[in-house]
Amino acid sequence: MSTAQLSRTAPRAAGTGRRQAARTGANAARYAAVTLVALLFLLPFYLMVKTAVSPTTDIAGQTFVLWPSDPDWSSFSRVLQDPTFPRALLNSAVMAVVLTGGQIALAAMAGYAMARIPNRAARPLFSATIVVLLIPAATTFLPNFLIVARLGWVDSLRGLIIPGLFSAFNVFLFRQFFLNFPRELEEAGRLDGLGYFGVFRRIVVPNTLAFASALTVLGFVGSWNAFLWPLVVAGGGSGAVTVQVYLSSFLTAQTFDYSGLFAAALLSLVPVLLVFLVLQRWLVRGVAETGMGGG
Amino acid sequence: MSSSTASAPGRGGTSPAPSSTPASATAPRAATVKGSRLAFWVFVTPFLVGLVLFTVVPIVWSTGLSFFEARGTLTPTRFVGLGNYTHFLTDDAFTNSLGTFFVYALFIVPVTMAVSLGLAVLVNGLPRFQAFYRSALFLPVACSYVVGSLVWKLALFSGLPSGVANSALGVFGIPPVSWLGSSPYWWIVLISVRLWLQVGFYVVLFLAGLQRIPPVLYEAAMLDGISAGFRRFRYITWPQLRPTVAAVLLLLLVAAFQAFDEFLNLVPTNPSTRPPLVYLYNVALGAQRDFGLGSAGALILTTIMVVVALLQTRFFGFSAAEDRNGTSRRRRGGVQA
Numbered sequence: 363m364s365t366a367q368l369s370r371t372a373p374r375a376a377g378t379g380r381r382q383a384a385r386t387g388a389n390a391a392r393y394a395a396v397t398l399v400a401l402l403f404l405l406p407f408y409l410m411v412k413t414a415v416s417p418t419t420d421i422a423g424q425t426f427v428l429w430p431s432d433p434d435w436s437s438f439s440r441v442l443q444d445p446t447f448p449r450a451l452l453n454s455a456v457m458a459v460v461l462t463g464g465q466i467a468l469a470a471m472a473g474y475a476m477a478r479i480p481n482r483a484a485r486p487l488f489s490a491t492i493v494v495l496l497i498p499a500a501t502t503f504l505p506n507f508l509i510v511a512r513l514g515w516v517d518s519l520r521g522l523i524i525p526g527l528f529s530a531f532n533v534f535l536f537r538q539f540f541l542n543f544p545r546e547l548e549e550a551g552r553l554d555g556l557g558y559f560g561v562f563r564r565i566v567v568p569n570t571l572a573f574a575s576a577l578t579v580l581g582f583v584g585s586w587n588a589f590l591w592p593l594v595v596a597g598g599g600s601g602a603v604t605v606q607v608y609l610s611s612f613l614t615a616q617t618f619d620y621s622g623l624f625a626a627a628l629l630s631l632v633p634v635l636l637v638f639l640v641l642q643r644w645l646v647r648g649v650a651e652t653g654m655g656g657g
Numbered sequence: 658m659s660s661s662t663a664s665a666p667g668r669g670g671t672s673p674a675p676s677s678t679p680a681s682a683t684a685p686r687a688a689t690v691k692g693s694r695l696a697f698w699v700f701v702t703p704f705l706v707g708l709v710l711f712t713v714v715p716i717v718w719s720t721g722l723s724f725f726e727a728r729g730t731l732t733p734t735r736f737v738g739l740g741n742y743t744h745f746l747t748d749d750a751f752t753n754s755l756g757t758f759f760v761y762a763l764f765i766v767p768v769t770m771a772v773s774l775g776l777a778v779l780v781n782g783l784p785r786f787q788a789f790y791r792s793a794l795f796l797p798v799a800c801s802y803v804v805g806s807l808v809w810k811l812a813l814f815s816g817l818p819s820g821v822a823n824s825a826l827g828v829f830g831i832p833p834v835s836w837l838g839s840s841p842y843w844w845i846v847l848i849s850v851r852l853w854l855q856v857g858f859y860v861v862l863f864l865a866g867l868q869r870i871p872p873v874l875y876e877a878a879m880l881d882g883i884s885a886g887f888r889r890f891r892y893i894t895w896p897q898l899r900p901t902v903a904a905v906l907l908l909l910l911v912a913a914f915q916a917f918d919e920f921l922n923l924v925p926t927n928p929s930t931r932p933p934l935v936y937l938y939n940v941a942l943g944a945q946r947d948f949g950l951g952s953a954g955a956l957i958l959t960t961i962m963v964v965v966a967l968l969q970t971r972f973f974g975f976s977a978a979e980d981r982n983g984t985s986r987r988r989r990g991g992v993q994a
Contacts, residue, residue: 388885389783389784392779392782392783393783395779396776396779396780396783396790397790399776399794400790400793400794403793403794403796403797403853403856403857404793404796405813405821406797406800406805406808406809406812406813406853407796409808409812409813409821410804410808410812412812413811413812420819421811421815421817421819422817422819423817423818423819424818424819425818425819425824426819426820426821426824427819468703468704468707469704471700471701471703471704472700472701472703472704472705474700475696475697475700475701476701479693479696479697479700480693481693481694481697483697483701484697487701487705490708491708494708494712496962496963496966496967497712497716497959497962497963498911498915498959498962500915500917500934501915501934501937501955501958501959501962502712502715502716502719502955502959503938503941503955504719504937504941504942504948504951504952504954504955505715505716505718505719505952505955506711506715507941507942508715508718508719508722508731508948508952509710509711509714509715509718511731512731524707524711525711527707527711528704528707528708528711528712530708530712533704557692557696558692558693558696559696559699562700583798583799586801587800587801587802587803588801589801589802589803589917589918589921590917590918590934590938593921594938594942606801606803609803609804609807610803610806610921610922613803613806613807613810613811613922614921614922614925620811623807623811624807624808624811624812627804627807627808630801630804631799631800631804634799634800635799637799638795638796638799642792642795645795646791646795646861649858649861649862649865650861650862650864650865
């Protein structure tokens with residue numbers, strides 16, 4: 363992306379000296395502005411670290427302290443020794459991994475069938491998927507809660523995960539993807555004697571990994587950060603509390619262990635930040651191409 | 658492979674068109690069609706069962722329950738007809754929550770749009786380090802709304818004199834403000850936290866849109882004497898970005914209507930900052946656990962959302978969906994190359 367941009371601006375740089383000087387000035391202003399905004403965007407991260415290592419006297423004090431004179435990193439080990447916090451981390455991890463993997467697998471299969479396996483039911487099923495797509499998951503939390511309560515899944519990982527496994531939006535995206543999947547590849551597989559399942563497993567899946575990676579990364583971040591549904595299912599009990607519900611319970615109740623709470627918040631960011639750093643390419647691609655994710 | 662992907666954007670994306678299969682493929686097709694019915698249903702059934710069990714059944718059951726009185730119990734106790742609906746719609750708390758949504762959307766939608774578009778144009782114009790700045794702006798997307806609320810409430814906009822905002826005001830001799838305690842101030846907190854959490858996401862969307870604009874257009878504009886600045890943005894960038902703008906507008910409106918996380922964490926008990934979803938949550942799973950009234954409310958809010966989505970797609974000539982198709986078709990070349 364950036365190389366294309368470079369080559370685009372390169373020929374223009376060969377203008378007259380005065381125009382070049384003006385351009386350098388404009389660029390300096392651009393960099394100054396965007397650096398200022400970037401620093402503002404990074405400010406909350408600094409505040410998180412600072413508060414996590416600050417004594418309560420600093421926070422309750424009269425003045426803003428840039429960095430504590432005696433930073434205390436023990437807040438991190440303290441929250442990890444509180445048994446409910448590691449438990450919440452584990453619940454979030456199980457939920458995010460199973461939910462994301464299951465969503466992708468189910469949607470890839472259904473999307474492939476609707477796009478590529480001739481069947482009279484394909485079109486009506488796709489129409490039904492579009493209708494479901496228009497129904498926002500957020501406003502239907504109560505109907506879903508009723509079912510989960512009926513099944514006896516309240517306050518359990520099952521209740522947290524299973525209702526979210528069926529993503530109409532992913533099916534829609536996979537169907538669009540497979541519509542443009544090169545037919546020649548599948549036909550080559552058929553000539554080699556593969557059936558539908560063989561073609562899907564040996565040819566379609568390996569060629570879908572890049573696309574699926576983008577959706578996987580987005581799905582992971584989305585389910586790790588989810589709040590409403592985990593609050594509905596697990597907010598009242600202790601069986602399946604996720605990291606977000608754990609943090610929220612301390613935020614809405616009065617808490618005085620600020621450093622512990624901020625340490626927990628920072629630790630809750632670790633998995634997502636790792637995903638961000640390692641898989642940023644897929645993440646940016648996923649956002650840019652599906653417009654999915656966010657709040 | 659590259660030739661087939663290059664031709665992909667030219668194909669109409671609407672029809673799966675099995676008829677377009679070349680004639681030479683009929684022989685192997687005839688052999689595989691035998692298993693096609695089984696294969697289709699094996700692939701589709703898991704999703705279909707889930708969809709029925711966790712979307713259709715809940716909505717149908719909830720619709721049924723919405724005509725009954727059901728407080729704290731899943732079994733309906735008394736038939737009330739449309740009573741729950743009229744009760745929900747005429748409750749001041751509900752109309753107030755709609756008002757809250759309008760005021761909130763009036764600020765958060767244009768501000769997010771302007772800030773993210775502005776930043777995207779700014780970053781896109783940088784000769785170097787684009788990836789670095791994009792990452793810095795995108796990093797907050799990693800945070801949950803709970804973590805954002807935590808930092809905003811306890812550090813950035815803490816009511817204490819040591820809070821960042823209050824310290825900044827203190828420099829000018831202004832006494833500390835209780836940010837979450839009174840009217841205009843809590844909106845500053847609520848809007849800025851969402852801005853921080855979502856702007857990076859839309860910057861990436863707009864950057865993708867900007868980089869799809871053919872450079873030829875800018876070169877032609879140069880020849881016409883439009884070299885840079887506002888006119889270039891007005892006559893080339895903006896019209897070319899229209900599909901992205903339409904999609905972002907829809908996403909922002911939907912997200913604003915579903916605002917929940919930061920409201921519940923920052924102002925959980927404040928009745929004057931209660932968007933529709935928080936109100937519904939209070940009715941359905943608050944102290945009363947009124948499942949009948951909550952079901953009616955859930956159906957009302959869902960209907961509003963569906964209508965808004967349909968209106969929006971009509972207004973913009975389905976540009977949101979087309980843009981999505983367009984990008985997803987284009988991506989194929991990029992991913993496989």
